[in-house]
Amino acid sequence: xxxxxxxxxxxxxxxxxxxxxxxxxxxxxxxxxxxxxxxxxxxxxxxxxxxxxxxxxxxxxxxxxxxxxxxxxxxxxxxxxxxxxxxxxxxxxxxxxxxxxxxxxxxxxxxxxxxxxxxxxxxxxxxxxxxxxxxxxxxxxxxxxxxxxxxxxxxxxxxxxxxxxxxxxxxxxxxxxxxxxxxxxxxxxxxxxxxxxxxxxxxxxxxxxxxxxxxxxxxxxxxxxxxxxxxxxxxxxxxxxxxxxxxxxxxxxxxxxxxxxxxxxxxxxxxxxxxxxxxxxxxxxxxxxxxxxxxxxxxxxxxxxxxxxxxxxxxxxxxxxxxxxxxxxxxxxxxxxxxxxxxxxxxxxxxxxxxxxxxxxxxxxxxxx
Amino acid sequence: xxxxxxxxxxxxxxxxxxxxxxxxxxxxxxxxxxxxxxxxxxxxxxxxxxxxxxxxxxxxxxxxxxxxxxxxxxxxxxxxxxxxxxxxxxxxxxxxxxxxxxxxxxxxxxxxxxxxxxxxxxxxxxxxxxxxxxxxxxxxxxxxxxxxxxxxxxxxxxxxxxxxxxxxxxxxxxxxxxxxxxxxxxxxxxxxxxxxxxxxxxxxxxxxxxxxxxxxxxxxxxxxxxxxxxxxxxxxxxxxxxxxxxxxxxxxxxxxxxxxxxxxxxxxxxxxxxxxxxxxxxxxxxxxxxxxxxxxx
Numbered sequence: 001x002x003x004x005x006x007x008x009x010x011x012x013x014x015x016x017x018x019x020x021x022x023x024x025x026x027x028x029x030x031x032x033x034x035x036x037x038x039x040x041x042x043x044x045x046x047x048x049x050x051x052x053x054x055x056x057x058x059x060x061x062x063x064x065x066x067x068x069x070x071x072x073x074x075x076x077x078x079x080x081x082x083x084x085x086x087x088x089x090x091x092x093x094x095x096x097x098x099x100x101x102x103x104x105x106x107x108x109x110x111x112x113x114x115x116x117x118x119x120x121x122x123x124x125x126x127x128x129x130x131x132x133x134x135x136x137x138x139x140x141x142x143x144x145x146x147x148x149x150x151x152x153x154x155x156x157x158x159x160x161x162x163x164x165x166x167x168x169x170x171x172x173x174x175x176x177x178x179x180x181x182x183x184x185x186x187x188x189x190x191x192x193x194x195x196x197x198x199x200x201x202x203x204x205x206x207x208x209x210x211x212x213x214x215x216x217x218x219x220x221x222x223x224x225x226x227x228x229x230x231x232x233x234x235x236x237x238x239x240x241x242x243x244x245x246x247x248x249x250x251x252x253x254x255x256x257x258x259x260x261x262x263x264x265x266x267x268x269x270x271x272x273x274x275x276x277x278x279x280x281x282x283x284x285x286x287x288x289x290x291x292x293x294x295x296x297x298x299x300x301x302x303x304x305x306x307x308x309x310x311x312x313x314x315x316x317x318x319x320x321x322x323x324x325x326x327x328x329x330x331x332x333x334x335x336x337x338x339x340x341x342x343x344x345x346x347x348x349x350x351x352x353x354x355x356x357x358x359x360x361x362x363x364x365x366x367x368x369x
Numbered sequence: 370x371x372x373x374x375x376x377x378x379x380x381x382x383x384x385x386x387x388x389x390x391x392x393x394x395x396x397x398x399x400x401x402x403x404x405x406x407x408x409x410x411x412x413x414x415x416x417x418x419x420x421x422x423x424x425x426x427x428x429x430x431x432x433x434x435x436x437x438x439x440x441x442x443x444x445x446x447x448x449x450x451x452x453x454x455x456x457x458x459x460x461x462x463x464x465x466x467x468x469x470x471x472x473x474x475x476x477x478x479x480x481x482x483x484x485x486x487x488x489x490x491x492x493x494x495x496x497x498x499x500x501x502x503x504x505x506x507x508x509x510x511x512x513x514x515x516x517x518x519x520x521x522x523x524x525x526x527x528x529x530x531x532x533x534x535x536x537x538x539x540x541x542x543x544x545x546x547x548x549x550x551x552x553x554x555x556x557x558x559x560x561x562x563x564x565x566x567x568x569x570x571x572x573x574x575x576x577x578x579x580x581x582x583x584x585x586x587x588x589x590x591x592x593x594x595x596x597x598x599x600x601x602x603x604x605x606x607x608x609x610x611x612x613x614x615x616x617x618x619x620x621x622x623x624x625x626x627x628x629x630x631x632x633x634x635x636x637x638x639x640x641x642x643x644x645x646x647x648x649x650x651x652x653x654x655x656x657x658x659x660x661x662x663x664x665x666x
Contacts, residue, residue, distance in 0.1 A: 070462050127651040134404045134461060135609075138601050139650050142643035145598075153636040262598070266469060273466050313477025313487075313591070320473025327463050327470070328455045 013202040032187060036180040044183050050287050051186040052247045057271045057283030058193050059240030064269070065278040066201065067233040068213030070137040073124070073144025074268045077117040077238040079151055079260030081245025083158055084113035086166045086255050091157075106169040106176065110246050117242020118235040120147075125234030129227045144265050152257040163256040166249045177250040186247055193240055197280055200236070209233050213278075241268075270319070274326050276333025285334040293319065332356075371511055376627050382517035383586070384623020385524035389579035390600035391607065391615035392531070393572040399610045400548040400568040403453065403464045407472035408576055409597020411448075414475055415441045415577025416492075416589045417485050423492050425484060430495050438577045445573025449566040472594065479591040489590040494519075496585065516585045523582055527575060528616055535612075544568060599626075602646035608656025617657065 004011075004018060016022055036044050060074050087093070088109035092101030104112065124143045131139055151158050158164055169176040176185060200206045208229045211219035220226055249255055267290060275286020297315055330337055336356070344351045393408045405411075418440050422433035448471065456467050480487045496515040535541040546554040547564045555561045580593070587593060603622045607614025622642050630638030649656060 064462075068462075070465070127647065131650060131654060134465065135605070135650060135654060137404075137465065138605060139647060141598075142602070142646045145643050146640045146647075149636055149640045269466070269469075313480035315477075316473045317477035317481070320470040320477065323470035323473065324452060324467055327459075327466050331459065331463060 015198050015202065029191070033184075036183050041179060044180065046291065048183045048186050049251060050291050051183075051190045052244050052251060053271065053287035053290060054284045055186075055190050055193050055247065056241045056244035056268055057275065057287050058190075058197055058280060059237045059244060060268050060272050061275075061277075061280060061283045062197060062200075062209070062240065063233055063237035064272055065282065066206070066213060067209040067230065067237075069230065069233065070134075070269075071140040071237070071265075072137045072262075072269065073140035073142075073147075073265050074237075074241055075260045075262070075264035076140075076144040076147035077121060077241040078245040078248065078264065078268070079147060079257070080120050080238075081113040081117045081242030082249035082252075082255055082260070083151060083164070083245075084116045084242070085109055085246035085249045086164050087157055088112060089169065090165065090167045110243065113246040114239040114243040117245065118239030120242075121234040121236075121238025122231055124238075125231040129230055141262070141265070144262060148257055148260060148262070151260060158255075158257070161256055161258075163254050166253050166255060168253075169250065182250065189243060189247065193243070194280055197240075201280075205229070205232065270323055274322065274333050276335030277331075279333075279335045281338070282333050282335040285338070289334060293322070373628075374511055376631055377624055378511075378513050378517060380624035380627035381620055382514075382520045382623070383627065384603075384620035385520045386579050386583050386586075386596070386619075387600050387603040387622050388524055388616045388619025389527065389575055389582070390597050391603035391619045392527070392612065393576045393579075394600060394604045395607075395610065395612055395615040396568055396572045396575070398604075399612075400544060401453075401565050402461065403468070404461075404609075405572070406465060406468040407448075407475060407594075407597075408572070408600065409594030410472045410475035410479075411441065411445065411573045411576035411594075412580040412583070412597060413479060413589075413591060413594035414444060414580075415573070416580030416584050416593060417479055417482075417591075418577065419581045419584065420490050420492050420589050421484065424490065430493070434578075434581050437581060438574045441577035442570040442574040445576075446566045446570040448573070449569035453565075453569070454562065476591055476594060485591070487591055489588040491588050492581070492584045494585050520582045523578065524616070527578060528612075531571075531575075531612065540564075540567065599642055602642040602649075605646050606649050606656055608658040611656065611658040614656055614658030 006012070016025075032047075035047055039047075056074070056078055059077070060071065063069050063071055063074075088104045089106055090103075092103035094101040124140060127139060152160050154160075155162075168178065174181055176182065201210075208219065208224045209232075211222065211224055212226060212229050212233075216226060219229075248259075252259065271286035271290045272282060273286075274289050275284070276282030294315060297318060301314070326333060332339070340356055343355065390408055390412060393411070394405060397403055397405050397408075415437055419434050419437035422428045422436050423430055426433070428436070452467055452471055453464065456463050479485050494516065496519050535545060543554070543559045544564055544567065546557065547559055547561045551561050554564075576597075580589075583593070583596070587596070599622065600619065603619035604615055605618070606621060607616070607618025622645065625645055626638060626641050629641035633641075
């Protein structure tokens with residue numbers, strides 16, 4: 001058991017709570033850096049996919065986990081990022097007064113896809129300022145459906161349901177969007193995004209976001225500008241999700257609007273809820289869960305009676321059940337479970353179950369009357 | 370002009386379905402402040418139950434439909450008792466996630482049930498394909514199909530029944546009371562928890578009715594519940610906590626959707642409802658009939 005002695009106020013907002021963090025996360029980083037050297041290509045690809053989902057998860061976590069705004073439409077930002085990347089690096093940007101379309105290199109297009117998604121985020125964030133809770137969820141949901149329709153109907157740019165091929169990115173002779181180089185690219189973006197979020201969350205802005213989550217009214221009374229904080233949260237969240245979308249475009253190599261449906265939005269939401277709302281670890285754990293579940297089910301199917309395993313609805317059934325079980329029994333998600341296990345071993349013979357006991361709460365009405 | 374009227378009639382008919390689903394949302398939201406994202410799935414389950422009773426068991430249409438509605442009442446009741454009650458008091462977000470999870474489960478269970486499966490089915494209805502002519506052929510023919518008429522009449526009937534139920538029965542008044550102030554009604558001796566279960570039951574029954582009425586138009590399959598998503602714009606347009614608002618909103622959304630499908634380029638039909646939704650949320654977040662609410666500190 002480690003006891004933390006706080007000797008200065010800065011210690012409260014340090015990135016690492018104690019020096020052990022550098023060792024454990026350093027070791028983790030070394031491990032993931034070594035992955036492509038001793039794993040098969042298939043698993044490297046899966047890990048890449050995991051990083052992309054985790055980036056999107058971090059994006060949604062900033063919004064839903066830390067600012068408390070629910071979005072049922074994050075697949076829209078994901079899609080905007082993916083299509084921006086594919087169009088800018090592929091056919092290029094064609095403006096009416098230009099003869100030649102302007103094709104961008106990856107290193108320009110990639111940030112641009114994030115920026116464009118962030119702008120879309122601001123666009124949906126502004127009506128969101130007047131909305132709370134459930135209305136906001138419905139508004140983002142409507143926005144996502146409209147974007148999905150735009151992606152499938154705006155055929156001159158997105159090619160509709162025919163699909164859009166995504167060009168590979170070459171730096172010299174090296175194909176940056178394939179295999180090991182792409183693995184390192186996604187890992188680099190993920191680490192950058194996590195470090196950015198960590199720093200954001202310990203800054204005044206991040207703490208304002210959390211204050212908004214816990215109570216809008218008390219945040220406002222403490223001088224937090226609600227409109228500014230919420231819009232910023234939307235923009236950052238959408239931007240990060242857009243970056244994930246851009247990487248996803250290269251991972252898929254072929255885009256069609258079917259990849260960015262409402263179900264995809266729900267999957268992202270399930271990712272943050274199951275991973276653990278309100279922790280960046282949760283985004284990574286959730287991405288692992290979302291990717292591992294179909295594989296685990298595929299393995300499980302071999303051991304189940306044929307009549308159950310071969311049913312088409314098997315996977316969504318388990319998905320739904322796990323979602324319900326997590327919300328009912330483990331609202332802190334996988335990360336919450338991890339904390340409990342860790343504490344159990346730290347305290348070993350003295351672990352008290354009540355440490356994490358939820359406070360009994362009563363439903364608070366949001367209505368005045 | 371007649372063409373326009375014909376479209377409006379079609380729009381009203383599909384709007385009535387939206388209205389019935391939205392009514393289910395509103396009932397639950399009003400009483401428990403929970404938004405049920407699985408309302409469409411309840412509709413789908415109701416339609417499948419009716420299909421089982423009518424087409425598989427060979428019962429009379431009316432008996433089968435009534436049985437399906439009664440069954441769904443108990444299903445809704447059970448959903449509240451088993452799934453919703455453990456999360457009562459948690460943030461609204463958690464409850465939304467639970468209903469989404471229940472939607473997943475319901476959809477796949479319907480797909481796995483023997484005899485239901487993932488194919489599409491039809492129910493034999495007593496409503497013939499022939500329409501009723503409002504304006505005779507000689508003056509330019511304005512026809513209302515019997516299925517459309519059945520939807521409209523049933524919606525009106527349901528609204529009247531619900532109105533009388535909420536205004537005049539003891540249980541209805543208890544429900545109103547617990548929707549206005551849970552704590553106070555609990556002190557007055559109303560068993561708030563069972564009232565919530567009852568509300569869920571009624572809401573599921575209304576959804577089942579909508580499913581049965583919808584069956585001749587769209588056929589029954591395990592994904593028909595996605596129509597429930599169209600009821601969100603209806604509920605928001607009417608004001609989320611208002612029962613007449615849900616009906617008016619549903620009908621308006623139905624009309625807007627049908628007209629935009631006809632007069633605007635393809636693609637607009639699918640998004641018209643959601644564009645309306647966003648505009649309403651920006652311009653008048655409390656909807657047409659909703660009262661302006663503040664937040665309690």
